[in-house]
Amino acid sequence: MSKSLQAIRGMNDILPEQTPLWRYFENTVARLLDNYGYKQIRMPIVEFTELFKRSIGEVTDIVEKEMYTFEDRNGDSLTLRPEGTAACVRAVLEHGLTGAGQPQKLWYIGPMFRHERPQKGRYRQFHQIGLEVFNIEGPDIDAELIVLTWRLWGLLGIRDAVKLELNSLGTSESRGRYKVALVEYLSAHLDKLDEDSQRRLKTNPLRVLDTKNADTQAVLVDAPKMADYLDDESRTHFEGLKARLEAAGIPFVINTKLVRGLDYYSKTVFEWVTDKLGAQGTVCAGGRYDGLVEQMGGKPTTGVGFAMGIERLILLLETLEKVPEEISRQVDVYLCAFGEAAELAALALSEQVRDQLPNLRLQVNAGAGSFKSQFKKADKSGALYALILGDDELAQQVIGFKPLRGQGEQQNIAFDALAAHLATCVVQG
Numbered sequence: 571m572s573k574s575l576q577a578i579r580g581m582n583d584i585l586p587e588q589t590p591l592w593r594y595f596e597n598t599v600a601r602l603l604d605n606y607g608y609k610q611i612r613m614p615i616v617e618f619t620e621l622f623k624r625s626i627g628e629v630t631d632i633v634e635k636e637m638y639t640f641e642d643r644n645g646d647s648l649t650l651r652p653e654g655t656a657a658c659v660r661a662v663l664e665h666g667l668t669g670a671g672q673p674q675k676l677w678y679i680g681p682m683f684r685h686e687r688p689q690k691g692r693y694r695q696f697h698q699i700g701l702e703v704f705n706i707e708g709p710d711i712d713a714e715l716i717v718l719t720w721r722l723w724g725l726l727g728i729r730d731a732v733k734l735e736l737n738s739l740g741t742s743e744s745r746g747r748y749k750v751a752l753v754e755y756l757s758a759h760l761d762k763l764d765e766d767s768q769r770r771l772k773t774n775p776l777r778v779l780d781t782k783n784a785d786t787q788a789v790l791v792d793a794p795k796m797a798d799y800l801d802d803e804s805r806t807h808f809e810g811l812k813a814r815l816e817a818a819g820i821p822f823v824i825n826t827k828l829v830r831g832l833d834y835y836s837k838t839v840f841e842w843v844t845d846k847l848g849a850q851g852t853v854c855a856g857g858r859y860d861g862l863v864e865q866m867g868g869k870p871t872t873g874v875g876f877a878m879g880i881e882r883l884i885l886l887l888e889t890l891e892k893v894p895e896e897i898s899r900q901v902d903v904y905l906c907a908f909g910e911a912a913e914l915a916a917l918a919l920s921e922q923v924r925d926q927l928p929n930l931r932l933q934v935n936a937g938a939g940s941f942k943s944q945f946k947k948a949d950k951s952g953a954l955y956a957l958i959l960g961d962d963e964l965a966q967q968v969i970g971f972k973p974l975r976g977q978g979e980q981q982n983i984a985f986d987a988l989a990a991h992l993a994t995c996v997v998q999g
């Protein structure tokens with residue numbers, strides 16, 4: 571195929587054989603979030619570039635080198651969203667959703683775009699489910715965000731494969747004091763830092779903490795610790811969070827080097843990581859961003875949220891073989907009809923059945939075909955039962971009912987008894 575007719579590198583089709591797992595995952599999350607009282611919000615995929623520069627921060631990896639930015643026909647600079655928080659805050663402000671200090675518990679789902687090097691678990695178009703909570707400032711809500719993800723891992727059967735890492739970044743003041751101390755220390759060891767860290771020392775010194783370079787890591791062993799610079803309020807908040815996680819029985823580890831890639835975090839930051847996916851091990855990450863709304867022009871409004879990477883979680887379900895068997899079967903009953911008269915009757919009958927059993931997954935054969943070929947299609951569809959309607963059955967106003975997976979004998983069912991019969995043998999979701 572000519573190159574111009576291929577998908578863009580790092581941007582994937584999600585094929586029909588994969589979509590059942592995606593939908594299972596998305597539906598599981600959506601139901602859980604309904605149960606915890608979160609409301610869905612849907613934002614556009616494109617925003618003014620300025621939004622991301624102002625919220626994510628000019629010297630972050632995302633804004634420095636990962637954004638898909640272009641000029642539209644009016645000459646405005648637009649960007650395909652690289653994450654959801656900025657747009658969510660924009661929408662909340664634009665529509666006054668947090669005016670008068672009212673709390674909001676929101677979630678969103680959708681594609682995000684970052685120009686990164688594509689590899690397993692890292693793509694240029696990828697999908698996130700994100701939560702953002704505004705105007706609830708205590709650690710109780712930080713804990714709820716973590717508790718509900720823990721419940722999700724339980725529903726998905728992957729609790730054993732993920733680990734929670736926690737840190738507190740303090741307030742912007744305490745972080746500022748820590749930054750000064752860190753820069754002072756690292757500057758004294760400048761020659762032992764890798765090139766990237768030398769650069770970050772000037773632009774975003776906290777990011778040096780999560781370097782992968784062994785020499786720089788060695789220098790960091792004796793570096794000042796963020797925990798020693800925390801202000802009292804952040805310390806109390808962090809203790810409150812830890813107490814709640816302990817009360818809920820959720821294991822965690824404190825990772826003092828966890829700083830997160832975005833500028834806007836304060837106090838709590840956390841990541842759920844797995845060692846089952848190689849280098850792309852973070853499946854869910856977030857934290858508190860109490861200063862962001864004000865920084866974006868709103869009234870002081872606390873915020874806390876996280877986003878999970880759907881591709882990585884799907885990969886994890888596949889790797890751990892936690893894909894429920896029943897999700898791949900999408901047909902309950904397959905109806906075969908032979909000849910014009912039978913096809914007409916089959917159509918009328920199938921619509922009556924759908925009226926009575928709205929959740930029945932009933933596939934009616936299309937494209938005619940011999941007995942053999944229709945039967946083959948019925949079997950291949952994965953259906954549990956085939957219905958068979960030919961001239962003989964039509965004359966008697968019955969339909970052949972044939973179990974395809976060895977559950978009982980073939981029998982004829984009267985047209986007007988069909989829906990009731992199907993209701994007894996197909997579990998409807």
Ligand code: ATP
Binds near residue numbers: 831882
């Ligand atoms: P990483 O350190 O892996 O680059 P990040 O800190 O840039 O992650 P966030 O911005 O916090 O990631 O996004 C939240 C989650 O979205 C990540 O934990 C990950 O699961 C997922 N994610 C981020 N970038 C990508 C990507 N390029 N491809 C697939 N998933 C991604």
Ligand code: MG
Binds near residue numbers: 631
């Ligand atoms: Mg990244």
